[in-house]
Amino acid sequence: xxxxxxxxLFPEIVPGPLGVGVVGRAIERGRLSVExxxxxxxxxxxxxxxxxxxxxxxxxxxxxxxxxxxxxAAAREAAPPNSPVILMSxxxxxxxxxxxxELSEAPGLIAVCGRYEGFDxxxxxxxxxxxxxxxxxxxxxxxxxAMSMFDAVARLIPEVLGNPESIQEESFQQTLLEYPQYTxxxxxxxxxxPSVLMSGNHAKIRQWRLKQSxxxxxxxxxxxxxxxxxxxxxxxxxxEIKRERKENKTT
Numbered sequence: 001x002x003x004x005x006x007x008x009l010f011p012e013i014v015p016g017p018l019g020v021g022v023v024g025r026a027i028e029r030g031r032l033s034v035e036x037x038x039x040x041x042x043x044x045x046x047x048x049x050x051x052x053x054x055x056x057x058x059x060x061x062x063x064x065x066x067x068x069x070x071x072x073a074a075a076r077e078a079a080p081p082n083s084p085v086i087l088m089s090x091x092x093x094x095x096x097x098x099x100x101x102e103l104s105e106a107p108g109l110i111a112v113c114g115r116y117e118g119f120d121x122x123x124x125x126x127x128x129x130x131x132x133x134x135x136x137x138x139x140x141x142x143x144x145x146a147m148s149m150f151d152a153v154a155r156l157i158p159e160v161l162g163n164p165e166s167i168q169e170e171s172f173q174q175t176l177l178e179y180p181q182y183t184x185x186x187x188x189x190x191x192x193x194p195s196v197l198m199s200g201n202h203a204k205i206r207q208w209r210l211k212q213s214x215x216x217x218x219x220x221x222x223x224x225x226x227x228x229x230x231x232x233x234x235x236x237x238x239x240e241i242k243r244e245r246k247e248n249k250t251t
Contacts, residue, residue: 003108004034004150005075011036026160042070051116060117072127075110083108084129088142092131104156113142175228179212211237
């Protein structure tokens, strides 16, 4: 069983959205556990203080190292051996599907979620294995990013998803955006499902989907194509897309 542990000032947030859907069912079946450790439980004063003013001045408060280091030690003790301690931080490496796949190989995960203006640097230097960011934006704390990370990793655990092919397809196309999806009815508000999807020709359907993925990626995330070593088929389809666009402009 995988064990995910979140260190937080708000333990009531767990399991939150992780308690429903495919991840929630995995928790019910005992494939996964998601739990919280309250950082305030490791304070020593009556006010359960977890923050203090920064040395050198400046606005905001900084999370104190003593309760955090004790909370991390308790999490390491509770988690399976070699479970990485991950600091959710805007300074961390951007989270990707590749990182999710790496973390899915770990026996467990420990996510440290901060508040206020950040952490005492000695925590970052001496108690953390990895720092991860979910993007270049600011949120109130690390809990929501940690849940997103947990969800992405949980989906890669065997038997969490009902259809294993979903994982294989996502992994194969991890640097392409997904192709358009359709379901019944075949006509909706005068708009038809593309005929190729109802043709029963699986080779043509696969090629249509690949071309659609390439086109969407070109339009919305062109930088992903630069990172992807294209196959001969993908290069041919990409040239076809650009040629068709050029022809449409001239007509």
